[in-house]
Amino acid sequence: MDWLWQWWDGVELWLVQLPVAVxxxxxxxxxxxxxxGVARLVDRVADLGAKNPAxxxxxxxxxxxxxxx
Numbered sequence: 001m002d003w004l005w006q007w008w009d010g011v012e013l014w015l016v017q018l019p020v021a022v023x024x025x026x027x028x029x030x031x032x033x034x035x036x037g038v039a040r041l042v043d044r045v046a047d048l049g050a051k052n053p054a055x056x057x058x059x060x061x062x063x064x065x066x067x068x069x
Contacts, residue, residue: 015027
């Protein structure tokens, strides 16, 4: 796991040392699709949770029998 932290520190240092005019497009190319993917994943999980709730909805009282007049 240490190699991942070292790699990330290198990438971060490289990105910070770039001019802002270069940083912006690089961040947009990486961050924008990543955020879109996370938003879609959260939306699908929320839809599944709404369709299949973990706890069942409380049952309503049965309607009283209707007597014909």
